[in-house]
Amino acid sequence: xxxxxxxxxxxxxxxxxxxxxxxxxxxxxxxxxxxxxxxxxxxxxxxxxxxxxxxxxxxxxxxxxxxxxxxxxxxxxxxxxxxxxxxxxxxxxxxxxxxxxxxxxxxxxxxxxxxxxxxxxxxxxxxxxxxxxxxxxxxxxxxxxxxxxxxxxxxxxxxxxxxxxxxxxxxxxxxxxxxxxxxxxxxxxxxxxxxxxxxxxxxxxxxxxxxxxxxxxxxxxxxxxxxxxxxxxxxxxxxxxxxxxxxxxxxxxxxxxxxxxxxxxxxxxxxxxxxxxxxxxxxxxxxxxxxxxxxxxxxxxxxxxxxxxxxxxxxxxxxxxxxxxxxxxxxxxxxxxxxxxxxxxxxxxxxxxxxxxxxxxxxxxxxxxxxxxxxxxxxxxxxxxxxxxxxxxxxxxxxxxxxxxxxxxxxxxxxxxxxxxxxxxxxxxxxxxxxxxxxxxxxxxxxxxxxxxxxxxxxxxxxxxxxxxxxxxxxxxxxxxxxxxxxxxxxxxxxxxxxxxxxxxxxxxxxxxxxxxxxxxxxxxxxxxxxxxxxxxxxxxxxxxxxxxxxxxxxxxxxxxxxxxxxxxxxxxxxxxxxx
DNA sequence: GCCGTTTTCGGCCCGACTGTTTTCAGTCG
Numbered sequence: 001x002x003x004x005x006x007x008x009x010x011x012x013x014x015x016x017x018x019x020x021x022x023x024x025x026x027x028x029x030x031x032x033x034x035x036x037x038x039x040x041x042x043x044x045x046x047x048x049x050x051x052x053x054x055x056x057x058x059x060x061x062x063x064x065x066x067x068x069x070x071x072x073x074x075x076x077x078x079x080x081x082x083x084x085x086x087x088x089x090x091x092x093x094x095x096x097x098x099x100x101x102x103x104x105x106x107x108x109x110x111x112x113x114x115x116x117x118x119x120x121x122x123x124x125x126x127x128x129x130x131x132x133x134x135x136x137x138x139x140x141x142x143x144x145x146x147x148x149x150x151x152x153x154x155x156x157x158x159x160x161x162x163x164x165x166x167x168x169x170x171x172x173x174x175x176x177x178x179x180x181x182x183x184x185x186x187x188x189x190x191x192x193x194x195x196x197x198x199x200x201x202x203x204x205x206x207x208x209x210x211x212x213x214x215x216x217x218x219x220x221x222x223x224x225x226x227x228x229x230x231x232x233x234x235x236x237x238x239x240x241x242x243x244x245x246x247x248x249x250x251x252x253x254x255x256x257x258x259x260x261x262x263x264x265x266x267x268x269x270x271x272x273x274x275x276x277x278x279x280x281x282x283x284x285x286x287x288x289x290x291x292x293x294x295x296x297x298x299x300x301x302x303x304x305x306x307x308x309x310x311x312x313x314x315x316x317x318x319x320x321x322x323x324x325x326x327x328x329x330x331x332x333x334x335x336x337x338x339x340x341x342x343x344x345x346x347x348x349x350x351x352x353x354x355x356x357x358x359x360x361x362x363x364x365x366x367x368x369x370x371x372x373x374x375x376x377x378x379x380x381x382x383x384x385x386x387x388x389x390x391x392x393x394x395x396x397x398x399x400x401x402x403x404x405x406x407x408x409x410x411x412x413x414x415x416x417x418x419x420x421x422x423x424x425x426x427x428x429x430x431x432x433x434x435x436x437x438x439x440x441x442x443x444x445x446x447x448x449x450x451x452x453x454x455x456x457x458x459x460x461x462x463x464x465x466x467x468x469x470x471x472x473x474x475x476x477x478x479x480x481x482x483x484x485x486x487x488x489x490x491x492x493x494x495x496x497x498x499x500x501x502x503x504x505x506x507x508x509x510x511x512x513x514x515x516x517x518x519x520x521x522x523x524x525x526x527x528x529x530x531x532x533x534x535x536x537x538x539x540x541x542x543x544x545x546x547x548x549x550x551x552x553x554x555x556x557x558x559x560x561x562x563x564x565x566x567x568x569x570x571x572x573x574x575x576x577x578x579x580x
Numbered sequence: 581g582c583c584g585t586t587t588t589c590g591g592c593c594c595g596a597c598t599g600t601t602t603t604c605a606g607t608c609g
Contacts, residue, residue: 028592032581063582101598103607138600188609201609229597244609259594264609271593276586282594283609 002077006040006047009070012082013037018094019085021104022111035061038265042319044519046488048074092118099148101141109134123149151240158196159241160477161544162507165190167221167237168200175245178215180208182250187260191313193547195477195510199242203260205297209247216245252284254296258303259283265318266311273306273322281306314550319518331553334529336546338556341370341568342539344416344439344470344502344530349386349394350375353535356394356411357401362536364409369565372437373398374414377426388431391415410565412436412572416470421445423459425466432465437572439502441470446483453483454490461493467575468528468560469494471504471511487516491523498575500526500560503552505545506538517552526571527552528560 004012017033039061040047050056051074056067073079089111096107096119110116113134116125123146125131131142168186175184181204185191188201206212209230216233217225226234226242234244248256259267260283274281279288286294286305296302300310308325312333315321324330345359346352352359356373363371375394376385386394395413402411414437418426425432425440432438440460448456460466472490475482494501501520504511509532512520520527529545531538549559556562560571 026581029581031592035582061582065581101607105606136600136605140599144599227597232596234597260609262609264593267609268593275593280594284595 002074003048004073006043009047009073010037010040012073012079013040013066013069015091015094016082016085018097018104019082019089019091022093022097022108023085023089024104024108032061032063033066035265036066042317042515044487044515044522046486049488090117095119096122098152099145100151101144101148106137109136119149119152158198160507161190161193161195161197161510161547162541163239164197164200164241165193165507165544167241167243168202171200171202171219171221171243174219175202175204175212175216178212180206181212182206183253185257187246187257188244188262191261192263192316193314193544193551195507195513195548199244200237201260202243202245203253203257204245204247205250205253205256206247207249212247213245246283248283249295251295251297254298254300254302255281255285256283258299261299261313261316263317266316266321269318269322270302270306270308273308277306312550314547315553317551332555333550334546334554334556334559334562336543338562339529339542339546339559340368340563340565341372341561342368342530342533342542343370343372343412343414343437343468343528343561344374344504345372345533346375346416347373347394349373349390349397351534356397357404358536359533360401360405360409360411362539364405366539368409370410370412370568372412372414374416374437374439377415377417379418379420379426385418385426386415388427391431391435410569414438416441417466418443419456419460421448421456423456425460425463429463429465432463433576435465437468438466439468439470440466442474442483446474446480448483450484450486454486457483457485457490458493461490461499462497464497464575466499467572468500468502470502470530471509471532472501472516473511473513475511476508477510482511487519491520491525494520494525495523498526500528503527503529503545503549503554505529505531505541505543505548507541507544510544510548512552514548514551517549517554521552521554521558526560527554527558529554530561 013033014037017030020030039059051071056062056070069079069081093107093111096102110122114125114130116122126142126146131137132139168190172184172186175181184204187203189197190200213228213233217235221237222235223238224236232244232246237243246256246260271281279286303310309330311321311325342363347356347359360371378385378387398411398413413435415435416439419440419442420426461469473482473485501512503517517527529549531541533539560568
């Protein structure tokens with residue numbers, strides 16, 4: 001019995017798809033492997049559990065053949081099919097596909113005609129000018145490949161949302177300010193608000209693309225121009241972030257924006273529906289068999305054309321949104337304005353940079369009705385954690401600020417208490433009982449094994465004083481994976497005790513992830529979207545948390561922070577009474 | 581290889597751009 005994470009299995013099937021593609025296998029077979037891999041990545045439940053129940057074929061895109069392969073991997077830790085395949089096609093060829101503009105056909109060519117099987121060999125051949133001797137490869141291609149290899153070496157794979165979004169927004173606003181631009185929007189994974197993005201996609205509507213493109217490549221953020229066309233231009237921004245701008249006439253803006261937003265999988269589904277209804281859908285238009293072409297200026301018209309309501313970009317991932325839209329059952333997604341409470345903040349009593357009063361005033365200005373001050377507990381020395389005595393003194397200050405705020409803002413006495421290495425909490429129960437709200441979080445010992453880490457988190461969840469599990473996995477994007485947790489065990493414990501799970505809004509965390517948060521919702525576990533603000537300006541990070549909550553299909557009733565103060569206090573009180 | 585209120589067999593999305601080409605193949609999103 002071998003255990004794999006969903007991502008590991010997905011990676012194996014992606015590799016199989018890559019190898020088959022280099023081999024020149026039927027494209028639809030390859031797509032089937034890719035679809036199965038994508039599906040595994042989107043699966044919130046661990047695939048080992050699904051396998052144990054014998055329900056692998058219930059996973060979308062997994063049929064008998066792939067289900068058998070998953071079972072073989074879990075049973076034996078190996079896959080005969082892959083072993084045989086890699087005898088035929090060297091595994092190391094897969095890394096060539098990471099080079100931009102180098103696909104399976106070129107990889108096969110380099111391998112068969114020049115004996116190249118790895119990235120270093122490819123680089124060497126390109127340097128010596130050997131590639132240009134091959135059919136269909138010229139000097140330009142050779143230079144591009146060399147440049148691509150160099151770019152790979154110093155590119156941080158995917159870009160965190162928090163880094164890309166401000167840049168994207170700046171460019172969109174610049175576009176909108178240009179004369180002759182009818183509209184401009186973010187597109188791609190950035191508009192869908194994925195936690196990391198590959199490049200910044202922009203779409204704008206204009207009748208004068210030449211002039212806009214010319215101005216775009218002169219923008220101060222643009223460092224390099226990869227490719228420039230009339231409808232599409234690819235550039236690299238300062239800091240090595242790739243960006244693309246598509247320009248379309250205003251009449252085509254709807255189809256263009258839909259197309260550029262994706263996801264690819266979502267758009268494939270839309271096109272299938274269009275095909276069924278007897279027309280084809282492209283980024284330009286709807287095309288009917290009699291040659292009639294229909295242009296659509298808004299996305300809503302595109303969706304209406306295939307008989308669907310407009311679908312919010314954040315859920316366009318082919319994770320059931322098309323089916324839900326067909327049935328008129330799209331979720332009523334949470335919006336920033338629905339958030340009435342911030343339940344995870346720090347003040348100068350631990351590692352925050354602002355006083356309780358400053359945090360409270362700023363919260364009131366944002367229109368919040370409830371603010372919890374949740375400073376760190378003592379053992380987190382690096383963050384100036386508070387002793388029980390500190391808590392008593394802080395209470396006096398919170399009470400003072402509360403008196404100043406009157407009934408405009410309700411302050412909650414809280415703490416973010418460490419979950420210690422052995423699973424105990426950093427404050428004794430009688431101290432926890434004296435607080436209005438308790439968040440329990442992991443900050444240390446994240447490299448413990450799966451069993452120990454899970455036991456730790458589960459025991460914190462089961463402590464009746466704990467209301468919210470803070471940033472549950474402890475991951476940091478992009479550099480740290482987070483604790484290796486058996487998430488199903490965590491969910492099951494949370495469901496049983498009614499403990500809420502946090503969706504930490506900091507773009508470096510976004511923890512729980514969209515996939516896990518959606519799973520939690522499905523299980524009826526309450527979620528709490530918080531910024532973990534250490535200063536008033538960090539309240540604005542809420543935007544990223546809400547976006548991720550939307551990706552998780554969360555509605556206001558699923559989130560503590562959207563509840564009216566009375567309902568929230570009643571929930572906290574009820575948990576308090578259960579403790580007593 | 582997957583999948584089905586048309587189907588268990590025969591489909592499976594579409595177009596732009598680039599480079600190396602005299603009409604197209606490969607890559608990308």
